[in-house]
Amino acid sequence: MNTATPTLDRHDRAELQARNAELATAEPRLRIRDRAQRLGVSEAELVAAECGLSAVELVANSERPMQTLFNELGTLGRVMALSRNDWCVHERHGSYEDIKAEGPVGLVLGPDIDLRLFFTCWQHCYAVTDNGRRSIQFFDREGVAVHKVFLTEHSDEAAYDALVARYAARGKRQPVIEAIAAGNELPDVADAAALREAWLAMTDTHQFFPLLRKFNVARLGALRAAGRDLAQPVASDAVETMLHSAAASGLSIMCFVGNRGIVQIHSGPVSKLLRTGPWFNVLDPDFNLHLNTEAIAECWVVNKPTSDGWVTSLEVYAADGELIVQWFGERKPGKPxxxxxxxxxxxxxxxPLAGERLP
Known part of the structure; x- marks a missing residue:
């Protein structure tokens, strides 16, 4: 059962600001996500309490407030979209085009910003100004950041101001934080032969998620059961090997990074690669990626049949079995x-992979 935390009063708010300031002074390189973890609160609570930044809560008077707000993002012009999980940050410059955000699942299908949206867990939204940088930030029910939209020199600041004025909440309040129940998927599949048969019957990569639900198994459990021709572990540095090869050849690739509320996708070549400590980075003009390679527990090459032929992905997992980042060669439906x-x-x-046996 979800439990809600009480809202903070003014004293609690001032205390949180003081604790945050002390930590930021002692460790100025800590990001807000890390400060929140160290302080034992959510990032949304730090934002709402205006810990080192200014924030305005945005609310919409509708049955789907997050979708209503999200549908306004196309007015902002060219921005930087950021989605991340604990181990990987995906940043993409562009405009929000072809937004389809009405129900619990949404899409953005622009040529630059490409998103899959799962609004069920979205709960809080703030307009944030941090050291002069302005953004719209969305958080889930646990106060974890789902998606952030940062203005750039090419953005429409008047449209941003209008959006904030239109949806600004009255007064200051701390968000109610609710626990999100973990999934109950099994680590191993009960009938590996049946899973393999269902896997081989797929005609679209999007059928993989219903397959996991059908067998009530976690992703890694399915990979381990499918057979090495369909899914096999590879070296933990496979991502770096792949990226260096793709950069050298100009190969166009797709990079998927997500959390429980969103998947953000980059399609295109990569060029500038740089390691900084544990972080391996792509630092191109319109696409930045920051991957903590120390968090990589397993890498897999995964082979799925589709009506367009076999489709292969490189998938990277953390020690808890969560998917960190997923890679494909760039392709569109109908194309091999x-x-x-x-x-x-x-x-x-x-x-050998299963697809190698086909002409």
Whole structure:
């Protein structure tokens, strides 16, 4: 059962601001997500309490307030969209185009910003100004950041001001934080042969999620049961190997990073790669990625049949079994997988993939 925390009064708010300031002074390089964890609160609570920043809560008087707010993002012009999980940050410059955000599942299908949205867990939204940088930030019911939209020099600041004025809440309040129940998927599949049969019957990669639900199994459990020709573990540095090869050849790739409320996608080549401590980075003009390679517990090359031929992904997992980042060769429905991507994935594998047996 979800439990709600009481809202903070003024004394609690001032105390949180003081604790945050002390931590920020002692460790100025800590990001707000990390400060929240160290202080034992959610990031949304730090934002709402205006800990080192200014914030205005945004609310919409509708049955779907998060969708209503999200549908306004196209007015902002060119921005930077940021989605992340604990181990990987995905930043993409562009405009919000072709927004489809009415029900519990939404899409953004622009040429630059490409998103899959799962609004069931979205709960809080703030307009934030941090050291002069302005953004719209969305959080889930636990106060964890789902998605952030940062203004750039190319953004429409008047549209931003109008959006904030239209949806600004009256007064200051702390968010009610609710626990989100964890899934009950099993770590291992009961009938590996039946799962493999269902896997081989797929005609679209999007059928993989219903397959997991059908067998009530976690992603890694399904990969381990499918057979090495469909899913096989590869070296933990496979992402770096892949990215260096793709950058050298100009291969166009797709990078998927998500959390429980969103998946953000980059499609295109990568160029500038840089390691900074544990973080391996892509630092291109319109696409930045920051991957904590120390968090990588397992890497897998995964092979799925579709009506367009076999589609292959490189998937990276944390120690708790959560998906950190997923990679494909760039493709559109109706188009076969890029041969350069397939060859690159094959080069990572110790045993043949199922797709290699086909002409």
């Amino acid at each position: 997988e890029l041969s350069g991507w397939r060859d690159l994935m094959v080069s990572l594998c110790a045993t």
